[in-house]
Amino acid sequence: MLKKLVGITSAVALTLGLAACGGEETSGTSETSSVGEQFDHTIVGIDPGAGIMNLTINEVVPEYGLEDWNIVEGSGAAMTAALKRAYDNEEPIIVTGWSPHWKFAAFDLKYLDDPKGVYGGAEDVHTIARQGLQEDHPEGYQLLDQFNWGPEHLETVMNLIQEGQNPSDAAAQWASENEELVSTWTEGVNEVDGEELTLLYVAWDDVIASSHVVEYALESIGFDVDLVQVDAGPMWAGIASGSGDAMVGAWLPTTHADYYAEYEGQFEDLGSNLTGTKLGLVVPAYMDVESIEDLVE
Numbered sequence: 606m607l608k609k610l611v612g613i614t615s616a617v618a619l620t621l622g623l624a625a626c627g628g629e630e631t632s633g634t635s636e637t638s639s640v641g642e643q644f645d646h647t648i649v650g651i652d653p654g655a656g657i658m659n660l661t662i663n664e665v666v667p668e669y670g671l672e673d674w675n676i677v678e679g680s681g682a683a684m685t686a687a688l689k690r691a692y693d694n695e696e697p698i699i700v701t702g703w704s705p706h707w708k709f710a711a712f713d714l715k716y717l718d719d720p721k722g723v724y725g726g727a728e729d730v731h732t733i734a735r736q737g738l739q740e741d742h743p744e745g746y747q748l749l750d751q752f753n754w755g756p757e758h759l760e761t762v763m764n765l766i767q768e769g770q771n772p773s774d775a776a777a778q779w780a781s782e783n784e785e786l787v788s789t790w791t792e793g794v795n796e797v798d799g800e801e802l803t804l805l806y807v808a809w810d811d812v813i814a815s816s817h818v819v820e821y822a823l824e825s826i827g828f829d830v831d832l833v834q835v836d837a838g839p840m841w842a843g844i845a846s847g848s849g850d851a852m853v854g855a856w857l858p859t860t861h862a863d864y865y866a867e868y869e870g871q872f873e874d875l876g877s878n879l880t881g882t883k884l885g886l887v888v889p890a891y892m893d894v895e896s897i898e899d900l901v902e
């Protein structure tokens with residue numbers, strides 16, 4: 606059965622539960638159904654502006670010959686909901702996944718091997734500021750420039766949020782338990798009196814967590830932070846146009862390469878705030894598939 610690669614709206618993502626139910630029997634008859642049929646030729650993606658969607662649709666599909674697969678658009682939250690539903694029923698599912706992310710603590714998952722290296726190696730997450738921020742808000746600029754932590758810290762905040770805390774409370778709790786690290790971000794930074802800063806972020810769980818932690822740190826030295834949730838394209842465009850002051854969720858050099866190139870010269874790259882990310886196609890450990898190459902069998 607040939608399926609066209611189509612952009613499917615998030616409304617369709619809601620029907621994934623049905624699609625997963627349809628695949629229920631195939632897991633028991635895996636000798637007779639192809640790998641593609643087991644998965645209903647469906648990869649559960651996230652928001653279309655995400656770099657991982659761009660890489661999957663424009664590079665992974667042609668490189669591995671997955672033209673008859675559907676890459677379903679949705680959101681990070683719809684992806685994790687579909688993953689949980691399938692996992693709880695031990696049904697087949699493939700998602701676009703990334704680390705650090707709480708799903709690896711909550712579920713037993715594995716990345717499919719990517720022998721062609723399309724998703725790239727480990728990346729850094731960068732802090733990106735609008736031009737002129739240093740002149741207008743030197744203290745905020747300095748703190749943002751000094752913001753740096755490790756995947757294990759980010760994972761702790763993500764897990765707190767996943768366990769039910771709201772992101773602001775999780776950030777405050779984590780900061781109070783990690784005062785020494787947070788003090789390296791505020792070191793030598795003078796307090797301010799209610800200066801306003803706008804941080805832009807996308808609703809990816811890792812970026813939700815990091816953005817709230819940085820908001821907390823900036824507010825601890827007197828900033829009044831407006832945290833604005835947008836899509837990926839508007840996040841980069843907003844920093845380039847100056848409508849947002851900064852963001853802390855730029856995955857480089859691969860994932861956000863297109864956005865970086867599009868707006869180069871219209872933002873200031875403050876460098877890495879975290880190293881050691883990973884991107885790829887992710888399946889539950891109970892699935893008998895090891896490589897993206899296996900999907901074409």
Ligand code: PBE
Pocket residue numbers: 651654655656657658703809811812837854856860861884
């Ligand atoms: N992510 C999380 C983003 C960057 C951070 C991997 C979903 C993306 O694909 O653009």
